[in-house]
Structure formats: structure tokens, C-alpha cells
Amino acid sequence: MTTKGAIVAKTRPFLHRATAALTAILVLAVTFGPGHPAAAAATVDGAGSTWSQIAVDQWRADVARQGITINYQGVGSSAGRVAYYQGQVDFAVSEIPFQDGSQGGVNEIQAAQRRPYAYLPIVAGGTSFMYHLNIGGQRFTDLRLTPPTLSKIFTGVIKNWNDPQISTENKGKVFPSLPIKVVIRSDGSGTSAQFTAYMADQTPTIWKSFCQKAGLGTNCGATSLYPNPPGSNFAAQQFSDGTANFVAAPYNNGSITYVEYGYAKQRGYPVASIANKAGYYAQPNAQAVSIALQGARLKADGTSSLRGVYEFADPRSYPVSSYSYMIVPTTEVAPFSKDDGGQLGKFILYFLCAGQQKAEQLGYSPLPKNLVQVAFDVTAKIPGAPKPPAINTCSNPTITGRFITGEAPPPDDTDKASPAKPNSQQQSGGTSNRPGGTNGGGTTNPAGTGAGTKAGDGTAPTTAPAGGTEAAANNELAAATDPLSGGLSGGPGAIAQPVEAGGKGDTIPMMLYVLIALTALAGMFGIPALGSYLDRRKTPAP
């Protein structure tokens, strides 16, 4: 034992440290206690949909260069809405509005009354059906489905790709016997809600019997939580990235899922053409989506009723199209403040106008002018947000005339859903290679006749100033879009590229692993060896 004095002397600083540590703990406890820590002035936090996350992330990155920091977590629409009314985020993004609890569950509208809000449309897009189907070593890219077949696949009624109904709708093509692996979302999802709303509306009998099997009662409509009743054996993955990655995984041949078109595009995987009311099969490209959404009916709260979209009569329309909404606060209830509103407002004005130019390239469809106006009106209600500009100065491509809804050519006759014509065409891949198909050769044609001449719907004055500044960007856009859509709509030849890219993507990480492992090993063995070598040099052996 040392002397008492020494111990006491040592104790003093210890005491100080102890009090300091205790204070630190207390401070931490206070900061992380219940309630939201005061949001920093410069950052705005949001959470929600993964359906529109590709676009939101792109826009965030764009405004970040101007010093506007928007944090966004793609946690699913359901979690986003909960985070909004619990005050964990400044804004949320969701495909569906707050639910009233009539479908079971919590009355979100009531819960959200604490924080007054408004819906602001951010982008349009198609819920697509991304699939992974190799037939004889070749990726099949030309799948066509009518709504009943689609519903039967996603409710487990049709379980194998060789089902005669699928064959009939694909010009009598013979599919191999391969189980259909349906991949659903395991989290509460706006994509699930959009798709189940479509099925419940368009194929009610199939949907109802599935619901009953899942024990959800007879009055079962759209649901954010996709049912997975016993015996259906669906695979469930978290978030859009999760389902899309899962379908794209090399071992999941025969799988199909529902994701926003952008996710399939990113991965170079095909999506099914879905038959619309006019009886034509359509791909969820920007034109087909925006054409279909002409059938949407704007509701008083700023969201849209989609019934008319599912049944829109234009033969070029993609029926499972919808909008995504941002839920923005209209008061300064915590954690929102005027400072946040300023940042959020700038972000909103960016993506409503210039940001929409990237929509098509990313696999979405730009918002039409009337919804930009709706969104402007909502922006004006956000505390601290800048005043929206005159609508005709907005560089949204639907306003500048770069993107004209309905500019797409009429669909090819081969894309018409017809009664069974078995053995008429063995070579089914060839027909859709034609540029005039529903794959929308015309949609990415910015320099053609459209932009200059057809822009006369009240936007003529704006085209001239916008044209100069945006021309470069748009050319870039068009250049980037063409190979992508070509890769998706083309025949086996064009598809070979994404396949190769996938293989390449697999080898690069492998190389990385090896490199990291080698470095680690070198560090592990090299440094001690060097150390002992130096030691030996310093102290010569006795």
C-alpha cells in the first residue's frame, strides 16, 4: 500500500473526472430523452417511401451542391407517415395519404392532427413488375400480362411459368416448368398499397378470395402490408431495393416483384407489359405513365383518385401508374421551424421544376402542369418557404414543352391483347424490336418536331428562354435515356449488355475482397515482423 497522502492526492483529479463523467452522462440523458432534439437550422429531415426514393435521392444530391442539406431515409411509406405524426421528421413521403383506420389499424388522420399537414405531389411513376426469367440460358424480356393473370400470379393462384394463361398472353410461347417466385415487401409500403389498390379495384374477385385466405376479412381493399398467407410461400424483402436486388440475384430465376420502374431500370432487368383498358400491352415508361395519369381525378386534399387511371381508354397508357406525395407541415409545430421551411421550400421548388427534367431518365414521369400548380399552392402554406415563381418560368419539361404528354406514337398492332393464337409466332422476341412499339421510341425524342411546334398549350413564351439554358441538360438526358430504354425494350441482343454488366459487377467486389484481405494479412504479419526485426537490430542477441 502506498501512503495515504498519495492516494488522496490521486483521488482529487479522479473525483473531478467522476463528476465530469457524471455530468456528461446527465447531459446525454437529457439530449436523448423523449422529444425531438431541436433540429439544426441547416438540415431538414425526411423519411418514407422507397417507391420515389431514386428521384428524391437524386434531387437531394442536386441541391446539396447549393448548400441545402436534406436528409432522407427510405424506410417505407408506412414508417414515414408514423415518423411524421410522431414528430420525428420534418416531412414524409408516401404514395398514399394518411389512413383513417377503416381497413383495420390506427386512425392516422386523427394521429396527424397534432401536426397540420398538406399533400404535395412530387413525381409520377409506374409500379412495374420486374421479373427474372431465363429460358434456355437467355433472359426472357418480353413478358406480357393482363390484369387477371397479374393478379393470379401475385395471389398465388398461378404458381408456375408454364401456366397456359401466361402462354396465351405471350403469343402462345411455351414457357418451361419453373415455379413462379413472388417477391413481396416485408415492410409497410406505399408500393404494396398502390398495387393492392389496383388489384382490389380491377380484379376484385381474385383479390377478395386471396384476402380471405389471409384472414383479412371480406371487406378487404388496399393494404400497405402485403398479405403472405400460409401456403403462398412468397418471399418477403425489406424496401424496394431489397425486393429488386432479390429478384436480380443470380439464384432467383423465375422470380417477379412489384417496384417502381426506376428500380428495374437501374438493374437492367425487364418489366412486364400490362394490358390496359383498350387492350394493348404497355410498358411503364414516362409517356405511358403520364398518358394514363390523365385519368386521375384531383381530390380536395391534393391527392388523386386513381380509378380513372386504371381504366383510362388510351391504348398507350400504363394502367398501374400513380403519384407520390410529400407530406409537408403547414405550421411550426415541433420539430419544424421557419428555417427548416426555407430550406425545404427551396428543395421543393427545385424538384418541381428543374428536378423533373431528370424524372424520365430515372424511370419516373414528370409532373404535369396542373399538379405543379397544386404543389406551388401547397408550398406557399409552408412556414418560411420562399414564394413560388410564376408557373411559366418553371423549367419542368411538361411546362417548357420538352415533354408533351401524348406525344408517343400509337401502339403497334402486335401489342394488342388478342385471344389465343397458338403456334402463330414462334419468334416472339422479334416483334417488339420495332421502334414504334409501346416501349416508347418517341418519348425520348427531344429534338424532333414536338418541342418546337407542339408547345403551344399556353407555354409558348417560356420555351424560348428555357430552351437556351436547358438545351444542354436535355441533350444529356436524352443521350442517357436512350441506351437504357433500348436495353430494356430490345431483343436478346440488346439485353446481353446488362447481363454482362451484372457479371462484371460481381467480379469487382471479389477483387476488392481479395485486395482487402491481402492488405490486412500484410498488415498483420508484416508489422509485427518488422517490429521484431527492428528490435533484434537494436539489441544484439547476448
Next chain:
Amino acid sequence: MTITIEPDVEIVEERIDIQVRRSTADRVYRAAATAAGATTFVLMGLIGTFLLVRGTGAFRKSGFSFFTEFAWQPDLGGKFGVGAVLPYTIAIALVALTIAVPVSILAALFITEYAPRRARRILTSIVDLLAAVPSLIYGLWGLFSLQPRLVKLSKWMADHLGFIPIFRVRAEGPKTLSLFPSSTFIAGIIVSLMLIPICTAVMREVFGQAPTNEKEGALALGGTRWGVIRDVILPFGRGGIIGGAMLSLGRALGETIAVTLIISPVFTPKLDILSQGSNSIAALIALKFSESNELGISALMAAGLTLFVITLLINSMASFIVSKSRSGEATEI
């Protein structure tokens, strides 16, 4: 071999009445140590109470059926329970242990007995390093790099070992690779990779404490190296093996992010471990927490409490076993 202590060698304590007069320093250290020691109890009590309080609502609504019900639909007004999730949680942990424990025993034996001195130091630090890798990393690596390879192993096992019930996978038509991802088996393997470093570290520590004189004695009596391991190290380290395994089991039951990434959650029980679909309480909480409302969160807390109690029991059992088997107690030479 027993050492008999002669009575006359015994040290007789001088019976002086010692007045305990603690200095300030003593008191401070004592208080600090007591407080730190108490913290663990307080922490455990607080977490347990919190889970119990928050979970009561769900327990009250479901009653005992919480432990037997398969479905999980609290927020839709449906039934909920851990009847399916809990067995899956345990199955994943058991798969992980089946792989991790034997590997760890061998690795620890190699490090303590066979490895040359320098390699021993390096291996020890590598094992410690692996234990520090975040489980998210294991999860991502498992998801993108291991799973594509493991599905092939799963298929092979289903094809050739299908006569064992837990490896029997039924398929309509030929078995495809797409039947096998996101399974209990694959999740278990990925979890086992995280357990190996921890398990090895615990075992190495215990094996390293095997009494040198007994090892040398065994060698002197003509024992082989394997003989030493079998008759000295393993009996001596039995407590360490069991303790390491139990600690790993506790961690395997609670592993969250890696399991969430791998599994495709299901709520219907099944016997085989190879086919797609599994679940775990921790993954369920991670998946559902952010989108759940009152009852949903309460139900998740109740599930968390179930896991907490099970983990607590396992860990206290482990520490009991470890404390029971002290050095040399079980040595047979």
C-alpha cells in the same frame, strides 16, 4: 495428485481486532466500485421493467396465446404472438452454434497448443479484430457474397441429405436454386461467422490457463500432444467451452441486423431449415418497429421481453457454469 498441507505450516492469523478506518480515498474508490457494480443490476432492472411496462398492453390483449399464436398482425386488429417467431429464432441460433462451437474449439486449441509463438500472437489479434467487425458488415457480406454460394450448398444438402427431416425440402417439380435463399440455414451460417471470434476468444482464454505443470507432467509420463489436449486441456477447459457456447447462444438469439438482411420473414412454422423463409424476434422488432402504432409497439416490446428473459437465463446459466468449473477441478491426471 494431491498436496497435503501439513498442519504445522498452517498460518494462524493473529487475532488482532482490526479497526476498519477507511480513508477518504478508500471510501471514494469503494463507492465508485459499488456504483459501477450496481449499475449493471440497475440497467438490467430498468430494461426489464421498461419492456414489461410497455409490453403489458399486448400481453393483456393476447393472454397466453402470445406464446402459441403464429400470426403477427397487431396493428390490423388481428392476432399476434411469437409461436412461430420464437422457434425460428432458436433454430437460427442452434444452426449458428452447431457450426461455431466446433470451429471455435479447434481454433482455440490451435492457437494455444499448436501455433508457433509468433503466429499465436497474430492469430489472437486477428480473432479479436474479427470480433470487432460490426454485424452489419457480416450481414452485407453474407447477403451479397455468401448467399449466392450458400444456396448451392443448400440445394446439394436437400438433394443428398433430404432423408433427414430438417433437410427435406418439398418442391413441385424439380428443385431450383430459388427455393433456398433467405433460409434459417443461411441466416444461421452468417450468424455463426460472427460467433466464432467471440467463442474462440473465450475458449482461448480458458485453454491458455491450463496448468503448465500438469501439461508437462502428462508429457513427461509419455503422453502425446493429443493426449495432453484430451486429458488435460479439454477437461480443464470444459467450463470455458460451455461458457463460450452459452455466451454465443445469447448473442445469436439477439443478432438483429444481419438476420434482418438475410431472412424472408414468415409467420408459419415449418420443420425444414433449408427452404426459403425464416424469422427472428430481433429481426421482427427491427422490421416492424418504425411503422408500428401503440398496440404494435407494445406487442414488439412483449416479444422483446420474451427474448430478454431467455437471453438472461442463458447468460446466467453460462456464468454459473463458468464459475463452477475452476482451474484443474476436472483434470483427470
